[in-house]
Amino acid sequence: MKKIVTLILVFVLALSVFGCTQPAGQPEATPTPPPAAPSTPSAPPDISQTPGEGEYKQYPDFKVAALLSGVITDNGWSANMYNAVMNLADKYGVTADYVESVTVSDMEEYLRGFAGDGYGLVIAHGSQFIDVVNAVAGDYPDTLFAISFAATDVSQHDNVACIAPVNQGILEGIAAGALTKTNKVAMLGSEENPSISGDINVFESGVRLVNADAEVITGYIGSATDADKGKEMAMTLISSGVDVITHQANAAGLGVLQAAEEAGILAVGINTDQYSVAPDAVVTSVLRNFPAIYEALLPDIAEGKLTGGLYRFGIKEQGCVFSDWHGWDAKLPAEIKLIQDTVQGIIDGTIAEP
Known part of the structure; x- marks a missing residue:
């Protein structure tokens, strides 16, 4: 049984060869063709500047859920998003939930469950969840679904945001x-x-x-x-x-x-x-600077100002540090x-x- 925690403060060598060349491209394919995507990403907020102590606006009625492909003790990908969720709870007073070890086949159940319970932000933490997020998001227009990591605009709905700390x-x-x-x-x-x-x-x-x-x-x-x-x-x-x-x-x-x-x-x-x-x-x-990115985005998300699309944070924007x-x-x-x-x-x- 997967663990859900509520935070009120927030060789057989498996590869055939080693290569000096780039690996083959990924398969395409979404269940239905997406509408035309914007040619340029939305301007990312400045994540190098944050409010001072005591200057964070509080959103005690706002709820956030992070759906993780791994466990929070992996000292890496899932732990990073767990830290981002804890940071939102700590800084903004939101209620934050997370689920560990979510598979693609399980994702729809969790997306619908949290969106149906009135969560304003549901984060699907991994590009493998792109298709299922797009399949579900249209049924819950009052929830912003964030896909991390999606480096191109794969959103098919105005309430799907692709969060991309790249490079x-x-x-x-x-x-x-x-x-x-x-x-x-x-x-x-x-x-x-x-x-x-x-x-x-x-x-x-x-x-x-x-x-x-x-x-x-x-x-x-x-x-x-x-x-x-x-x-x-x-x-x-x-x-x-x-x-x-x-x-x-x-x-x-x-x-x-x-x-x-x-x-x-x-x-x-x-x-x-x-x-x-x-x-x-x-x-x-x-x-990957997810804690700072979501910290910068949260006020606009909670106030309904953030629309879907691609939010790309390169090295210049300190998306990775x-x-x-x-x-x-x-x-x-x-x-x-x-x-x-x-x-x-x-x-x-x-x-x-x-």
């Missing part, structure tokens, strides 16, 4: 390219889907911003939950000379980080600060400065965001 893979690439000494870096994804493949595909672009010569290897574990497989595949890559590794693999990625620590190489975490998983390896983590360096900036000052200067260049426009 996490570029930041992972910048870090890996700056930190490597052997000029051989790698990223492992979980399974091929739009959320994962999008970042796998741009990883090399990030590396090239700081390192023209590094060999870039990518591959898929074939699971989002099997940390042992992630560790085994990472060890294979490390034995080939990779000295910086990162992942897009949810809980399976924890095995990647553990392999890095055991082998004495460097690693980059994702989604939440994963330093504690492997403190001798994880230099930093690239966070680096975590704390945990002392690595003192150990590797030149490398960390290169990373920071490159990101600042993207933010101020002197470096083009790939």
Whole structure:
């Protein structure tokens, strides 16, 4: 039985090959053709500025539900959205619920249940839920359904918002390219889907911003939950000379980080600060900034001002950011400065965001 918690304050190696080329594109297909989508995304709010202490407007009658594909203890994708929901409850006084381990086949029941109970915001946390959200949303016009992560406007209704903190893979690439000494870096994804493949595909672009010569290897574990497989595949890559590794693999990625620590190489975490998983390896983590994004959007959502469509937050808009360096900036000052200067260049426009 899935766990629902109410917060009043809020190898058989599964992949066929490792590749230096981009993985194949995703299958198309929605049950019915969507209406014409806007050619440009809605302007995202500025998430770098937040109200001061005591300045948050309270919405005690507003209810939020986050439907998670994983568990809140994954120290990654689902934990990140759990933190975002807790933040909304803490800052705005909303009632916030979450459900763990929701499958595509279960999603419709939960969407209808929460929308039917008067929830103003229901978050489907994963691109695998796009079709079912569009199938349900038209029946509940008073609820805003948010899909995270959807990097293109896949909404078929005015009450479906695509929330997209994009280019996490570029930041992972910048870090890996700056930190490597052997000029051989790698990223492992979980399974091929739009959320994962999008970042796998741009990883090399990030590396090239700081390192023209590094060999870039990518591959898929074939699971989002099997940390042992992630560790085994990472060890294979490390034995080939990779000295910086990162992942897009949810809980399976924890095995990647553990392999890095055991082998004495460097690693980059994702989604939440994963330093504690492997403190001798994880230099930093690239966070999808969902807590700040939903914090910025919540007032307009609660007041019925936010319409559907695409809300895209690139590096320039700080949709993805680096975590704390945990002392690595003192150990590797030149490398960390290169990373920071490159990101600042993207933010101020002197470096083009790939």
